[in-house]
Amino acid sequence: MWQILVPKGRELVVRFEEIDEAEKRRLCDFMLAQRVYLFVGSGVSLDSIGPDGEMFSAGKLREELVALNSLPSNATLQKAYSALSDEQVEKHITHHYTCTENGPTITRLANQPWRRVYSLNVDNCFESAFGSVIEANEFSPTSIETLNFDDSFVELLADKRASIIHLHGWVEQTQSGYVFSQNEYAKAMTRPNSWMLTLSQLIRTETFIVAGTSFDEIDVEYYLEQRSQKTVRGDVPPSVLIEPYPNKLTEMLCENHQFCLFEGTVLDFFSRLEAIDDRLRMPWRNNESDGLSGLDLPESERLRFSSNFHRPPDDPQKIPNPGRFLLGAELDWSMLAANSDIAREAFSDVRRDVVTAADSPQFKLILLVDEPGSGKTAFLKRLAFDLSRGSDEVFW
Structure with missing residues (x-):
């Protein structure tokens, strides 16, 4: 369990830097395996460009809409939006929030x-x-799906590289309208809504990264209310709120809903993760490098395999530090390249058996049996690293 317990009277919010290094690596592993959910608000789009320039924050949009119809200066965004005509919605919402240039955050x-x-x-x-990701990696144009709040639920298919759910509507499906006012959101919550229901259930137990929104928004509070110390599982990595300017309320809500707090921007967060696991710099496995291009596999099967296995790197950085491994650190490819693991007498014999089995149609499985803690995983990883230096395709 990743939760940090502190004495009564001290700050209870768990900050990202306080989490055990092994948990941070496990979060990286889950992200690389496409097992982490993302929940975003307007803050992630502020450095993107639309037809009118940079996208408005919620506060800036409120000011613009209040001035547009000469409403009282203290009118809420919900009230200001409800006063818009159809033409004003088209110009100040749909037109303004149509992206023309992607910002670095998104x-x-x-x-x-x-x-x-x-x-x-x-x-x-x-x-x-x-x-742009599709173009750079030569993915199929159909590998992305976008679903609106009023669309029926569909299972996530293996051939989808990205699946985006718009809980408040979006500019390319204007016939469904937008959910801006509290009344509209209350109506959406009272009607059967598969996506709101699914999110409220997932956020109870799954790992989420939340960015670009605060926890004290009415819609965010609705989902977070389902999540507490009693619902969070200990066998998944911690969920994280990315917040550059946290306050006491932020910390209290993180504590109540079992989120750890990363104080910084989205770009700061990924810079920190990349320092922990370099694979996150280029997390997408393209069709040329997954090692399966020569096999006659359906795309969905290929993607499912690639999400769980990867090839040992061709040229990992050598970090000679045997002490880390001997003190219990997980053996990685850099340690193997530097020969920081322990040599085993049985290695040559097992390697020969594996090569023989790979060349024989009669063998499909080799079982390695030894006592708990004897180093079977390290032995197999060394074997995978060694075999991958040759012409065989090796997956870990």
């Missing part, structure tokens, strides 16, 4: 494989940014 988020993306935003920034 670009970095789109370059990360997510289980699913739940968005409070009506813009199409994520779709636009992921279009």
Whole structure:
């Protein structure tokens, strides 16, 4: 369990830097395997560009809409939106939030494989940014799916590289309208809504990264209310709120809903993760490098395999530090390249048996049996690293 317990009277919020290094690595592993959900608000789109310039924050949009119809200066965004005519909605919402240039924040988020993306935003920034990912990696144009709050639930298919759910509507499906006012959101909550129901259930137990929104928004509170210390599982990595300017309320809500707090920007967060696991710099496995291009596999089967296995790197950085491994650190490819693991007498014999079995149609499985803690995983990883230096395709 990743939760940190502190004496009564001290700050209870768990900060990202306080989490055990092994848990941080496990979070990286889950992200690379596309097992982490993303939940975003307007903050992730502020450095993206639309027809009118940079996208408005919720506060800036409120000011613009209040001035547009000469409403009282203290009118809420919900009230200001409800006063708009259809023509004003088209110009100040649909037109303004149509992305023309992807900002660095949304670009970095789109370059990360997510289980699913739940968005409070009506813009199409994520779709636009992921279009660049599709082009760069030569993915199929159908590998992205976008679903609106009023669409029926569909299972996530293996051939989908990105799945984005717009909980408040979006600019490319204007016939469904937008959910801006509290009344509209209350109506959406009272009607059968598969996506709101699914999110409220997933957020109870699954790993989420939350960015671009605070926890004290009415819609965010609705989902977080389902999550507490009693619902969070100990066998998944911690969920994280990315917040550059946290306050006491932020910390209290993180504590109540079992989120750890990363104080910084989205770009800061990924810079920190990349320092922990370099594979996150290029997390997408393209069709040329997954090692399966010579096999006659359906695309869905190929993607399912690639999400669970990877090839040992061709030229890992050598970090000679045997002490880390001997003190219990997980053996990685850099340690193996530097020969920081322990040599085993049985290695040559087992290697020969594996090569023989790989060349024989009669053998499909080799079982390695030894006592718990004897180093079977390290032995197999060394074997995988050694065999991958040759012409065989090896997956870990």
